[in-house]
Every structure is written in structure tokens, then in C-alpha cells.
Amino acid sequence: MPLFLIGVDDTDSKAGMCTTYVAAVLIERLEKIGVNLAGFPKLIRLNPNCPYKTRGNCGIALPVEVREEQISQAKKITLDTVAELAELRSPTTDPGVVFYKGSKIPQALKDWSLRVVREIVTLEEAEKLAESVGAEVHKFKLGRGVIGALAAIGNTLERDRTYELVAYRVPENRGTPRRVDARSVEEMDRRTFPRTFDNIDPSTGEIRITPHTPCPVLYGIRAEDPEAALEASRMVKVEEPIERYVLFETNQATDEHLVRAKIRDVEPLRSFIVDGRVVGYPKVIPGGHVIFKIEDETGEVDCAAYEPTRQFRSVVKQLVPGDKVRVYGGAKQRRGLPLTINLEKIEVLELMRVRRKLNPICKSCGRRMKSAGRGKGYVCKRCKTKLPPEAAKIVEVPRKVDVGLHAVPPRARRHLSKPPSRELLVKPPPREF
Numbered sequence: 001m002p003l004f005l006i007g008v009d010d011t012d013s014k015a016g017m018c019t020t021y022v023a024a025v026l027i028e029r030l031e032k033i034g035v036n037l038a039g040f041p042k043l044i045r046l047n048p049n050c051p052y053k054t055r056g057n058c059g060i061a062l063p064v065e066v067r068e069e070q071i072s073q074a075k076k077i078t079l080d081t082v083a084e085l086a087e088l089r090s091p092t093t094d095p096g097v098v099f100y101k102g103s104k105i106p107q108a109l110k111d112w113s114l115r116v117v118r119e120i121v122t123l124e125e126a127e128k129l130a131e132s133v134g135a136e137v138h139k140f141k142l143g144r145g146v147i148g149a150l151a152a153i154g155n156t157l158e159r160d161r162t163y164e165l166v167a168y169r170v171p172e173n174r175g176t177p178r179r180v181d182a183r184s185v186e187e188m189d190r191r192t193f194p195r196t197f198d199n200i201d202p203s204t205g206e207i208r209i210t211p212h213t214p215c216p217v218l219y220g221i222r223a224e225d226p227e228a229a230l231e232a233s234r235m236v237k238v239e240e241p242i243e244r245y246v247l248f249e250t251n252q253a254t255d256e257h258l259v260r261a262k263i264r265d266v267e268p269l270r271s272f273i274v275d276g277r278v279v280g281y282p283k284v285i286p287g288g289h290v291i292f293k294i295e296d297e298t299g300e301v302d303c304a305a306y307e308p309t310r311q312f313r314s315v316v317k318q319l320v321p322g323d324k325v326r327v328y329g330g331a332k333q334r335r336g337l338p339l340t341i342n343l344e345k346i347e348v349l350e351l352m353r354v355r356r357k358l359n360p361i362c363k364s365c366g367r368r369m370k371s372a373g374r375g376k377g378y379v380c381k382r383c384k385t386k387l388p389p390e391a392a393k394i395v396e397v398p399r400k401v402d403v404g405l406h407a408v409p410p411r412a413r414r415h416l417s418k419p420p421s422r423e424l425l426v427k428p429p430p431r432e433f
């Protein structure tokens with residue numbers, strides 16, 4: 001049986017629907033006619049800096065096993081489901097559906113997928129590519145979703161992947177507070193972390209598996225492998241009916257959006273990993289954001305830890321000129337402000353030694369001496385003993401930041417950003433698709 005993939009994107013709006021739910025309903029409807037999944041449904045996060053994004057900016061792709069004579073029926077079910085469930089009234093929702101049939105995913109589609117995660121692309125480019133690889137494109141309204149639908153089909157998750165088990169609410173409960181037992185989530189986290197991750201924000205104790213939007217998602221559990229996700233979901237107690245579950249394979253938490261670069265090559269709307277030395281001291285600006293500058297041999301760039309990153313800012317505030325760091329984050333150019341990397345993580349590679357001059361102690365009375373004026377040495381206030389400037393003691397000040405990786409807390413983490421807990425785990429084996 002040939003490979004058949006269905007890609008869908010941009011069906012949601014800020015008000016409600018979620019593209020993963022469209023996929024979930026579609027899976028059920030296809031199974032009803034005997035068209036089953038031929039692998040995990042894929043949830044592919046796209047460039048988080050894209051100005052057109054709705055919320056999470058994701059595309060989905062379903063690999064299915066379909067006999068030739070069922071293909072037209074499967075296509076019809078897909079298009080009808082998108083027409084029915086997509087938020088077509090929302091002015092910024094422009095769904096796209098792509099069908100791809102072939103023996104394997106062409107390299108051009110894999111390359112496209114990476115570009116859509118890392119760059120800003122156009123709908124025209126997407127349509128041209130679809131035509132060249134023989135993918136069938138369906139646009140609703142402007143059809144901007146074709147970009148992500150094609151990217152979801154093309155992402156084979158060869159380098160790295162994680163899983164997310166999503167539980168959906170019944171329609172009558174959507175928009176009401178989610179009834180998920182917080183203590184059962186804490187217990188689940190204790191028993192399954194780090195095979196599951198970002199369940200709870202340790203800085204606030206806040207449960208992170210439940211979203212805060214009116215969408216159909218009850219909760220989503222992120223995991224290293226399908227077994228961990230399933231095991232964890234059995235531990236979570238809920239006090240409302242669950243309509244359905246779907247276990248997605250995803251590029252979330254893989255850092256797929258980040259590209260290593262020199263400062264000269266950092267540009268807006270993309271995400272980078274940059275090594276540099278801190279220039280000047282970090283500044284706290286109104287709103288509680290912390291800004292500092294780094295440089296390499298090609299230039300300088302601002303880095304920012306914004307207020308929602310909470311205690312991450314106190315790490316950043318401790319940096320001093322000359323510290324060697326590796327920064328991770330999306331570059332943004334706000335009107336009238338310098339280009340800024342919005343930090344997701346920082347790795348402190350090397351700390352400068354900070355020294356401080358300490359006034360000498362008076363030999364006669366054991367008291368700390370005072371400065372006798374600039375360049376005039378020291379004087380004891382009590383016995384008037386004098387000492388030359390060289391008598392000062394140079395002491396090393398302990399640094400209040402550790403060498404190593406520091407990340408924003410889960411509440412401020414981007415979907416694509418890899419949490420430090422994943423660094424400790426053995427990576428999944430690379431695979432061919």
C-alpha cells in the first residue's frame with residue numbers, strides 16, 4: 001500500500017478551535033470507513049516568530065493506510081471535516097489541506113518542513129513546491145494553512161521527537177473551568193518525570209498540562225515516549241468526561257527552530273544559538289525585563305529576559321562584562337529598538353573572576369581603615385595611623401551564577417524549546433523515513 005498523508009493547518013482562532021482537535025475528529029471519521037492510521041499522527045510546531053500565527057502555530061499530518069478505491073472518499077471526509085470544524089468566521093483563519101501520496105517523503109518536502117520551522121515563507125512558494133512533488137492542495141479562504149499542512153507532511157522527525165497525549169473535552173464543558181485534580185498531576189509528575197516533562201511549573205506550583213484557552217483540549221501530557229505518556233495519563237484524575245484522546249508524535253521540545261549563528265547573521269523573525277561575551281552590565285528596564293548585550297568578532301546584539309520568565313531573570317542579572325555565554329532564542333526587531341534575542345535559555349560557559357578592593361585593617365586597633373582621599377591611601381579614624389594605597393587587600397567576590405544551562409520556567413517556555421531535563425536523557429535513535 002502506498003504512503004498516504006493528510007496535512008491540515010490553520011483551522012483555529014484565538015477564540016476556540018484547535019487544529020489538533022480537527023485531526024482527532026478526522027481520525028475517528030476515517031476509521032469508521034476502514035481507513036486507519038499507519039503511524040502516529042504528527043503535530044508539527046512551526047516558526048514561533050511567525051507574525052501570522054494564531055496561538056501555538058502548529059500543523060498536523062495523518063499518515064493513513066488507504067486502498068486506492070477509498071482515496072476519494074477519504075479526501076471528501078477530510079475536506080468536509082475541515083469545513084465543518086474550522087473557525088472560518090475568524091478573519092485570520094485560512095485553512096489549508098494537503099494530500100500526499102507516494103512511496104517516501106521527498107527530500108524537497110523535508111527541506112521545506114525545516115524552513116517553515118525556522119524561517120518565514122510564502123504561500124506561493126508552498127503551492128509551487130506542492131505542484132513539483134505532486135501534492136494535492138485545497139485552500140479555504142486565503143488558504144495560508146497550506147504552508148503548515150505541507151510542512152507537517154514533510155517533517156519526518158528523524159533527528160529528534162517527543163510525544164504529546166491530548167485529552168479532549170465534551171462540547172458542553174468547553175469554555176468552563178477544567179476539572180483536573182491538581183494533586184494527581186503532582187503525583188504523576190513525581191512518578192514519571194523526566195520521561196514526561198513540563199507538567200508543573202516548579203516556580204509557581206502551577207499545573208501546566210491544562211491550557212488556559214477556551215479550546216477543546218482538557219489536558220496535554222508531554223513525554224519522551226508513547227508508553228510514558230499513556231502511563232502518566234492513567235495517573236491523572238479528572239472530574240469531567242473525556243470525549244477522546246490522541247497521542248501525537250511531535251517536534252515539540254526539540255529545539256528544531258534554533259540555528260547556530262554569528263551575531264552578524266542574526267535576523268528578525270528567526271531563532272538562533274549564539275556564542276558571545278557579555279558587554280556591560282545587565283540593565284533592568286521598566287516592566288521588570290532584563291536586557292544585556294553580547295558580542296563576538298562579528299558584532300553586538302541585545303539579549304532580553306522578559307518579566308514572565310520570572311526567576312530566570314535573576315540568573316541573567318548576575319552576568320558581568322566578559323562572561324562567556326551561549327544564548328538561545330528568537331530574534332525580534334521592535335520599532336525604534338535594537339535587534340534583540342528573546343532568551344529561551346542561556347548556557348554560561350565561562351565566568352569572569354570578580355575582584356573587589358577591601359580597605360586594610362589598622363595594625364594597632366584592629367579596625368577597618370577609611371580612605372584618606374583619592375590616591376592618598378588609608379587612615380585609621382581612631383589612632384590616625386596611615387597606610388599607603390598598596391595596603392588595600394584584593395578579594396575575590398563569589399559569583400552568584402553557575403556555569404551550565406539555565407532555562408526559562410515551563411510557564412514561559414515555547415512549544416519548540418527543549419527543556420533542560422531532556423538534555424540528561426538518551427536521545428531517540430535516528431531513523432530513516
Ligand SMILES: [Zn+2]
Binds near residue numbers: 382
Ligand atoms: Zn588604629
